[in-house]
Amino acid sequence: MRLPRPTLRLRLTLVWFGFFLVAGLALLGVTYLLFRNQLPWTLTPPGIKEGHLKRVIVDNGVILTGDAADQLIEAQVAEVSQSFLQQGLVAFLLVAVASGASAWVLTGRMLAPLHRVTATARRIAAAPATERGLHQRIDLHGPDDEVKELADTFDGMVERLEHAFDGQRRFVANASHELRTPLTLNRALVELAMHRKTASPDVLRLGEDLLQINARHERLISGLLLLARSEQELPATTSVDLADVVSHVAGQTAAEAEAAGVTVTVAAAPAPTRGDGLLLEQLVRNLVENGMRHNNKEPGDWVRVESGPLATITVTNSGPVIPAYDVTALFEPFRRLDGDRVTSSNGAGLGLSIVRSVARAHGGTVEARPRDGGGLIVTVRLPGSSPEPGPDFSPCP
Secondary structure (H helix, E strand, C coil), X not given: CCCCCCCXXXXXXXXXXXXXXXXXXXXXXXXXXXXXXXXXXXXXXXXXXXXXXXXXXXXXXXEEEHHHHHHHHHHHHHHHHHHHHHHHHHHHHHHHHHHHHHHHHHHHHHHHHHHHHHHHHHHHHCCCCHHHHCCCCCCCCCCCCHHHHHHHHHHHHHHHHHHHHHHHHHXXXXXXXXXXXXXXXXXXHXXXXXXXXXXXXXXXXXXXXXHHHHHHHHHHHHXXXXXXXXXXXXCCCEEEEHHHHHHHHHHHCHHHHHHHCEEEEEEECCCEEEECHHHHHHHHHHHHHHHHHCCCCCCCEEEEEEEECCCEEXXXXXXXXXXXXXXXXXXXXXXXXXXXXXXXXXXXXXXXHHHXXXXXXXXXXXXXXXXXXXXXEEEEECCCCCCCCCCCCCCCC
């Protein structure tokens, strides 16, 4: 088991505290030696000498000389020195505790700007979509030291990233709008040519093919526009019951499901939330259409849509077996299991990307996992949703 690595604050505190211990012990040792060397001369009364004797001490009126005086002085020196050393160690321990606490507090105050940088970076990373948190700044005020330079550099980097993401979204939206005009014109010209009385069967067949291709391109452009819109902040939200959304989408896709030979069943339990009704409707529609298109293309295909309490939507479908390692890639734009990156009858490959963007715009999450026996289970949880995984609908017909 790997032990947790000590924090920078703890390491700096230990370094400062260790330096204080070494310096304090050295100071105490030098003071003790100087005090012990000076103490014998302090205990000897000045100006009293008899012949060759160098030390004379008066004890209760008794004058001691020679070895007796030396022994008494040495005993007093040892007693006073021991008392000094004990009291000095007690004082040193008290000061050491105070200095350790002071080092911890001062280190925390010095590292507070770094904690602010870390907190801002975490808020950006924890945003529903990373680009939506790029408006946050550290905006550190203080002396022009290394920490402020780091904070200013971080703010500059985030600002450039924000401009880059904004430019990318504007480009996608503007390009999609510009591409819609020629596609609409192409469709009008093809329909005009097909409705002429002189149109031959070959022209009619060619017109039908061109209209199908044009419709696929229009779906791609609409998907790009919706994807760009869903990646922006919601300007306003209203109360929405996901049960109504699920039932409405099931009714709208009933004809398409019947034509595809897919049975769509609905279990619409009340699931109130707040959000953009049109975006949430598109989210459910994409999930249902994705379940219908990516099926076995055999009799008995089915899709089940369920809305549950705490704003949860679960869409399950029959279909081919999907490897678990391929599920994450399905949420990337223009990604399909068959590797085809060309717009086809199965869509433009933006369905689940739009689902994820809409869920993030509402502060929710989307999860997908393979279903036993084939197919996919996609669960969308909006704010207040349950943390438990969605149910497995494998027994459905």
